[in-house]
Amino acid sequence: MYKVVLLRHGESQWNLENRFTGWTDVDLTEAGIGQASGAGKILKEQGFTFDQAYTSVLKRAIRTLWLALDEMDLMWIPVERDWRLNERHYGDLQGLNKAETAKKFGDEQVLVWRRSYDTPPPPLDPGDERCPGNDQRYANLSAEQLPLTECLKDTVERVMPYWHETIAPAIKAGKKLIIVAHGNSLRALVKYLDDVSEEDIVGLNIPTGVPLVYELDENLKPIRHEYLGDQAAIQAAMDAVAKQGQAKK
Ligand SMILES: O=C(O)[C@@H](CO)OP(=O)(O)O
Numbered sequence: 001m002y003k004v005v006l007l008r009h010g011e012s013q014w015n016l017e018n019r020f021t022g023w024t025d026v027d028l029t030e031a032g033i034g035q036a037s038g039a040g041k042i043l044k045e046q047g048f049t050f051d052q053a054y055t056s057v058l059k060r061a062i063r064t065l066w067l068a069l070d071e072m073d074l075m076w077i078p079v080e081r082d083w084r085l086n087e088r089h090y091g092d093l094q095g096l097n098k099a100e101t102a103k104k105f106g107d108e109q110v111l112v113w114r115r116s117y118d119t120p121p122p123p124l125d126p127g128d129e130r131c132p133g134n135d136q137r138y139a140n141l142s143a144e145q146l147p148l149t150e151c152l153k154d155t156v157e158r159v160m161p162y163w164h165e166t167i168a169p170a171i172k173a174g175k176k177l178i179i180v181a182h183g184n185s186l187r188a189l190v191k192y193l194d195d196v197s198e199e200d201i202v203g204l205n206i207p208t209g210v211p212l213v214y215e216l217d218e219n220l221k222p223i224r225h226e227y228l229g230d231q232a233a234i235q236a237a238m239d240a241v242a243k244q245g246q247a248k249k
Pocket of ligand 1: 087090244245
């Protein structure tokens with residue numbers, strides 16, 4: 001039996017401001033810093049240790065990993081950062097307030113943009129300075145790999161090769177891993193691991209800064225999973241994520 005820990009970054013500044021974030025490289029809030037350290041603390045208390053970490057190339061995830069590892073006295077372990085673990089690219093919605101967007105376009109439309117499997121948000125204009133092709137960290141990506149927007153299906157299609165080629169072999173080699181990523185890149189992974197349908201993935205929301213432990217069999221099929229911590233608080237945090245895309249009443 002293998003164990004792997006998934007962790008969504010702590011609260012970011014744009015989580016706090018309820019803005020669509022995607023590939024925008026915003027940092028953690030004070031609360032997010034506390035969540036990241038708290039994640040490390042509970043992992044340590046429960047006897048977890050790691051010998052390899054994976055994260056995205058976005059600082060809210062990288063810093064969350066640092067803080068959790070620091071709490072566990074594991075800052076020395078190898079860390080691999082890869083764009084494939086980035087948040088889903090939110091296209092032209094990036095920067096907009098989610099509740100205001102719902103007021104303008106309706107809760108239904110925003111739910112489709114946030115949670116439908118295969119309808120992407122409106123894309124960035126190719127001349128928009130926020131296009132990832134203008135960012136040095138994506139210099140090695142091909143034109144086809146650089147998104148102007150993504151639906152969850154697109155995110156699944158870039159996360160899964162990383163799982164199959166890099167993460168899964170490391171698990172099978174007996175390495176104890178932590179993966180610190182984002183709400184939707186982790187939804188992509190959970191969809192695959194638990195074989196969640198396109199309909200059911202709409203209702204799946206991942207809270208910030210809470211370790212999600214998967215036990216996997218020898219074929220890396222999940223046996224069980226659990227969030228570490230106060231289950232009522234975790235459920236409330238998941239419900240709050242779901243409501244972020246509703247217009248304020
Ligand atoms: O804005 C985003 O990039 C994500 C994660 O914060 O939001 P959502 O939960 O709306 O997909």
